[in-house]
Amino acid sequence: MIKKEWMKIVSVDKIAKDSYEMMLENEYISTHAVPGQFLHIAVPGHTLRRPISIAAVDKQAHTTTILFKTVGSGTETLVIYEIGTELDVLGPAGKGFPVENLHEGASVLLIGGGIGVPPIYFLATELKKRGITLQFILGFQSQAYMFYEKKFQSLGETVIVTDDGSYGEKGFVTDVIGHVAPFDRYYSCGPLPMLKAVKNKLPHIEGYLSFEERMGCGVGACFACVVPTNDQKGYKKICQDGPVFAADEVIL
Amino acid sequence: MIKKEWMKIVSVDKIAKDSYEMMLENEYISTHAVPGQFLHIAVPGHTLRRPISIAAVDKQAHTTTILFKTVGSGTETLVIYEIGTELDVLGPAGKGFPVENLHEGASVLLIGGGIGVPPIYFLATELKKRGITLQFILGFQSQAYMFYEKKFQSLGETVIVTDDGSYGEKGFVTDVIGHVAPFDRYYSCGPLPMLKAVKNKLPHIEGYLSFEERMGCGVGACFACVVPTNDQKGYKKICQDGPVFAADEVIL
Amino acid sequence: MIDLSVSLPGLELKNPIMPASGCFGFGREYNQFYDLSKLGAIIMKAATGEERFGNETPRVAETAAGMLNAIGLQNPGVDKIIENEIPFLTPFSIPIIANVAGSTIEEYEKVVATLNQTNAISAIELNISCPNVKEGGIQFGMDPAMAKTVTEKVKAISNVPVYVKLSPNVSNIVEMATAIEDAGADGLSMINTLTGMQIHLPSRKPVIANKTGGLSGPAIKPIAIRMIYEVRQHVNIPIIGMGGIQSAEDVLEFLLAGADAVAVGTANFQNPLACPEIIDDLPTVLEKYQFQSVREATGGAHHG
Amino acid sequence: MIDLSVSLPGLELKNPIMPASGCFGFGREYNQFYDLSKLGAIIMKAATGEERFGNETPRVAETAAGMLNAIGLQNPGVDKIIENEIPFLTPFSIPIIANVAGSTIEEYEKVVATLNQTNAISAIELNISCPNVKEGGIQFGMDPAMAKTVTEKVKAISNVPVYVKLSPNVSNIVEMATAIEDAGADGLSMINTLTGMQIHLPSRKPVIANKTGGLSGPAIKPIAIRMIYEVRQHVNIPIIGMGGIQSAEDVLEFLLAGADAVAVGTANFQNPLACPEIIDDLPTVLEKYQFQSVREATGGAHHG
Numbered sequence A, B: 001m002i003k004k005e006w007m008k009i010v011s012v013d014k015i016a017k018d019s020y021e022m023m024l025e026n027e028y029i030s031t032h033a034v035p036g037q038f039l040h041i042a043v044p045g046h047t048l049r050r051p052i053s054i055a056a057v058d059k060q061a062h063t064t065t066i067l068f069k070t071v072g073s074g075t076e077t078l079v080i081y082e083i084g085t086e087l088d089v090l091g092p093a094g095k096g097f098p099v100e101n102l103h104e105g106a107s108v109l110l111i112g113g114g115i116g117v118p119p120i121y122f123l124a125t126e127l128k129k130r131g132i133t134l135q136f137i138l139g140f141q142s143q144a145y146m147f148y149e150k151k152f153q154s155l156g157e158t159v160i161v162t163d164d165g166s167y168g169e170k171g172f173v174t175d176v177i178g179h180v181a182p183f184d185r186y187y188s189c190g191p192l193p194m195l196k197a198v199k200n201k202l203p204h205i206e207g208y209l210s211f212e213e214r215m216g217c218g219v220g221a222c223f224a225c226v227v228p229t230n231d232q233k234g235y236k237k238i239c240q241d242g243p244v245f246a247a248d249e250v251i252l
Numbered sequence C, D: 001m002i003d004l005s006v007s008l009p010g011l012e013l014k015n016p017i018m019p020a021s022g023c024f025g026f027g028r029e030y031n032q033f034y035d036l037s038k039l040g041a042i043i044m045k046a047a048t049g050e051e052r053f054g055n056e057t058p059r060v061a062e063t064a065a066g067m068l069n070a071i072g073l074q075n076p077g078v079d080k081i082i083e084n085e086i087p088f089l090t091p092f093s094i095p096i097i098a099n100v101a102g103s104t105i106e107e108y109e110k111v112v113a114t115l116n117q118t119n120a121i122s123a124i125e126l127n128i129s130c131p132n133v134k135e136g137g138i139q140f141g142m143d144p145a146m147a148k149t150v151t152e153k154v155k156a157i158s159n160v161p162v163y164v165k166l167s168p169n170v171s172n173i174v175e176m177a178t179a180i181e182d183a184g185a186d187g188l189s190m191i192n193t194l195t196g197m198q199i200h201l202p203s204r205k206p207v208i209a210n211k212t213g214g215l216s217g218p219a220i221k222p223i224a225i226r227m228i229y230e231v232r233q234h235v236n237i238p239i240i241g242m243g244g245i246q247s248a249e250d251v252l253e254f255l256l257a258g259a260d261a262v263a264v265g266t267a268n269f270q271n272p273l274a275c276p277e278i279i280d281d282l283p284t285v286l287e288k289y290q291f292q293s294v295r296e297a298t299g300g301a302h303h304g
């Protein structure tokens, strides 16, 4: 269940250009978080909270890791907080990636783009524990923005794509989907145009997409973050019903 | 001349209930400030700067001391800044107490009320250097809010008045004006009702009053802080022409 | 003991705090954070005649001390609200206020007639900040004659008191308020959002898909206070005040300006516990400023 | 090289940044902080027919991301402004815009006729957010017919271009703007402040002696942007935009919405160097968002 919790900043490390890894301490969140869920973080001086995915948890140390890019005044404020500062957080928010019905030994493709990479990492570590075979396609603007390459490589075959070709393949994540080994299912997180392209490229494969959208409440009350769906209701709320949806459930 | 300067917080000490002494380092301000002038301090997250009187300067150490009471969100924000923080300040602002035409050995009464006490202290230290005889009447809400009693006593005869009688005399500063030794001139700083009462009580004596008023620009551009005057122009700006005015110059 | 209770047409409030329409859904989500029975009342999200899917996203943007929203009245329609949402709310035993919206007078009438079928509703909040599609899209709440007509029509059929929610996007708020009082409204609710826009520099387009959105939050509080103060001098019906309330001090400011009760909107997003925290703080704040009750504070800025 | 210059009726601006009326006096004070010749232009404090002493104090209050003011048009009167203030400003060789206020049409005419005597003024900014004492105190800027009349009368006598400054306290800003364009205005200036109030809890009274005051600062920026965007779609005369500008990014947002140049008001109080810093930052910001010039950015949110 989502709660309002205080999370203490344990460490902040720069992991790439404008990109930071922040470790936060809180027992409730680290115990209950599942891959795909996010934290809705209050930033003093800002009306709206900032949604940031959970990238890892350590249930023993009670820590939760987030990875974020500084793109505006909220994330820029967040990154300059001193170690020890307590953040006001709603979490774990949303529903995670469905993983229950995956059999051991299944093969899965995970596709992350930019700030969509962090939840993919958390998902990968959990799937690995279940004995799933993993392949990754990770897209970044350029080499300077790339992070966690080695960590992903230790979990599975990893293809890096950059917009400018400064590292790995040049182009979009969808350009290299044809090059990877066969897989039973895919999971993807990234900007909407990327998710659309991925869905179109993989029409007949079971897939799950994790969405980004501007949020108000972050808890399902304000209807800021809806996405149209094929079901009878006609829409879902990203913050509450998502951010992960089955690819065939949503209308992009 | 007023300038925009950065002043580094050197120390913050609690001196009475809700009352703090803050020492700030900046050569330009400490070198040029005269008693009666103030600092117009930017407080992040607030639209308007906060005017705070200069209570002391140390020209050798390049420090300026301010004393302030936490009464609202601006002063409450100010007091929690860490040592070493640089404050964005306009100063020295306004014109000081006129002291030029005082002859050595003259006797002066200084009357301060609440947050009007700080500039009186700076003035007193300067007058003392010129060999002026000083008497003080200082008003506080109650004993808990009283500060600098000993420092004033070392400069001259000091009468303390409290609203509730918890220390010194009970009542208003004007209640004890009749009890002090004769004086040639008076200076007073405090809330408007006190200044009015002081002026009415001492109609035929040369006196100077330092005013408080809500300010916008603090530099004379916005006309937020005017006070009606007897002269041809009909008004003066507290931030620029004041905050000190001759008692017979202003209409209260 | 500070008395927080307020008695208004149709509304016996144990305290004057209620979540504002559209900022609290139908309560389910915030009930995860606290027991809704703590609230003075609840104002539900807007109900329209049929289900509405609202605007394209993005629907919100952050501004200095505020936010813009253009949700577009997304709601399941009045029938489903009665069927699915009100039954969830009734066990909390707090007055339920239904926010009613429409594109035509007929739609308003239909929603209100449908709401008459349930006795779980204590009052209606008539949201007239909606474009009248039959009159070239001008909002009901921006024209005194249209506001008067829709109020009269709704009053004629509603079996609960009607609070009309004023739009602040008008030249003369007093003219609107008096027209609505004359039309028989039981109370006013004010203010709705101010129309604003934010432009996204990289794309050179409005951030919000609908282009304009409604500005809410602390940024608009001075406008809300001014309008309530002005209206209080000219109308006698009660006012539910809102616009930027974040703290019990803000509540007192609204009461002094002339509000009888208040609603809290945007603050719920920042702090899901905003309402209960304000309710807990209110007695201390009233006491600090020498009030024995909420009622005593109401209109305090107009006395003497 | 990014081109910051803008050419508007009567105004050859080397950059689009000017201090807003009433927030910069007649420039003397800010000239202590920097050389005024750096500015694109200067808009002087309001001039009235006779000297005015303004309202009682307090005249300002701080609000969330904004402030309220009710200075009350204090100024030495148009004659003294010509005598004492304009001679100080002319050596800076920047266009001088005179903000003109009045309580009657005759007063506006008198001020403009008097200004005709000097050739140091490049344009007039007509402040119509003033109560018309002959028409029951309703503001000129809140009634299209009155706004039209005062614009026509002033245009008939002024020997420099006239920019009419719109009040945002209206139901329909486009109606006001088109009435004023029809009346022959050379340009618009928008927005003036929104009427607001703050109540002082200890005294239970409005903080501002005048009770209401004008809300300015970042809080109102979304409203300014929306109004400029709407007006830009309906009028062809240039717009000087203002309302909460604090940074070069804000300037670009105003340009994209449809402003041709901008004025900076409240930000001067926070940072006396606001204008020169914005001027210095503007080329970098324009470049970042792929603009070669200010002119290219103007109206950018309306294209494509």
Ligand SMILES: Cc1cc2nc3c(=O)[nH]c(=O)nc-3n(C[C@H](O)[C@H](O)[C@H](O)COP(=O)(O)OP(=O)(O)OC[C@H]3O[C@@H](n4cnc5c(N)ncnc54)[C@H](O)[C@@H]3O)c2cc1C
Pocket (backbone or CB within 6 Å): A038, A048, A049, A050, A051, A052, A053, A054, A066, A067, A068, A069, A070, A071, A072, A073, A074, A075, A076, A115, A116, A118, A119, A211, A212, A213, A214, A215, A243, C061, C062
């Ligand atoms: C479910 C979810 C998970 C996310 N996970 C991550 C993550 O793990 N790492 C990361 O770096 N970013 C993540 N994002 C994006 C992140 O929320 C935005 O980058 C951030 O809110 C930007 O805030 P800002 O103040 O720095 O930028 P500004 O542009 O100044 O923000 C202005 C407003 O727009 C909103 N906004 C701007 N960009 C986005 C965006 N892409 N998505 C949603 N809202 C946005 C902000 O929340 C704020 O309300 C996630 C977004 C969602 C919805």
Ligand SMILES: Cc1cc2nc3c(=O)[nH]c(=O)nc-3n(C[C@H](O)[C@H](O)[C@H](O)COP(=O)(O)OP(=O)(O)OC[C@H]3O[C@@H](n4cnc5c(N)ncnc54)[C@H](O)[C@@H]3O)c2cc1C
Pocket (backbone or CB within 6 Å): B038, B048, B049, B050, B051, B052, B053, B054, B066, B067, B068, B069, B070, B071, B072, B073, B074, B075, B076, B115, B116, B118, B119, B211, B212, B213, B214, B215, B243, D061, D062
């Ligand atoms: C020339 C001058 C010198 C001053 N010197 C001192 C001093 O040495 N020590 C000290 O403690 N205080 C002094 N004050 C008062 C001090 O400026 C206020 O206490 C302070 O601005 C309150 O800010 P706040 O945010 O804490 O309170 P809030 O009440 O939240 O402030 C809200 C707004 O009102 C203004 N305001 C509130 N009270 C006053 C006041 N009494 N005078 C002017 N503006 C006010 C604030 O500046 C702000 O704009 C002086 C005031 C002036 C004009």
Ligand SMILES: Cc1cc2nc3c(=O)[nH]c(=O)nc-3n(C[C@H](O)[C@H](O)[C@H](O)COP(=O)(O)O)c2cc1C
Pocket (backbone or CB within 6 Å): A216, A222, C020, C021, C022, C023, C045, C046, C069, C071, C073, C099, C127, C165, C191, C192, C193, C215, C216, C217, C218, C220, C242, C243, C244, C245, C263, C264, C265, C266, C267
């Ligand atoms: C996201 C959002 C949705 C809203 N939806 C409605 C609505 O459906 N009906 C309505 O009358 N007002 C609606 N409002 C307006 C609020 O009820 C309230 O009048 C306004 O936001 C001012 O209060 P605040 O500043 O506390 O948010 C909405 C406001 C927000 C922020």
Ligand SMILES: Cc1cc2nc3c(=O)[nH]c(=O)nc-3n(C[C@H](O)[C@H](O)[C@H](O)COP(=O)(O)O)c2cc1C
Pocket (backbone or CB within 6 Å): B216, B222, D020, D021, D022, D023, D045, D046, D069, D071, D073, D099, D127, D165, D191, D192, D193, D215, D216, D217, D218, D220, D242, D243, D244, D245, D263, D264, D265, D266, D267
């Ligand atoms: C203290 C103050 C005084 C003002 N005086 C005038 C004035 O005399 N004439 C006028 O047209 N506008 C006046 N204004 C309005 C500003 O020129 C400007 O339109 C408004 O403040 C919005 O811009 P800002 O948010 O950058 O301040 C004044 C504003 C302030 C804050």
Ligand code: FES
Pocket (backbone or CB within 6 Å): A214, A215, A216, A217, A218, A219, A220, A221, A222, A223, A224, A225, A226, A237, A238, A239, A240
């Ligand atoms: S952000 Fe409010 S419903 Fe999703």
Ligand code: FES
Pocket (backbone or CB within 6 Å): B214, B215, B216, B217, B218, B219, B220, B221, B222, B223, B224, B225, B226, B237, B238, B239, B240
């Ligand atoms: S504060 Fe602006 S003139 Fe004094």
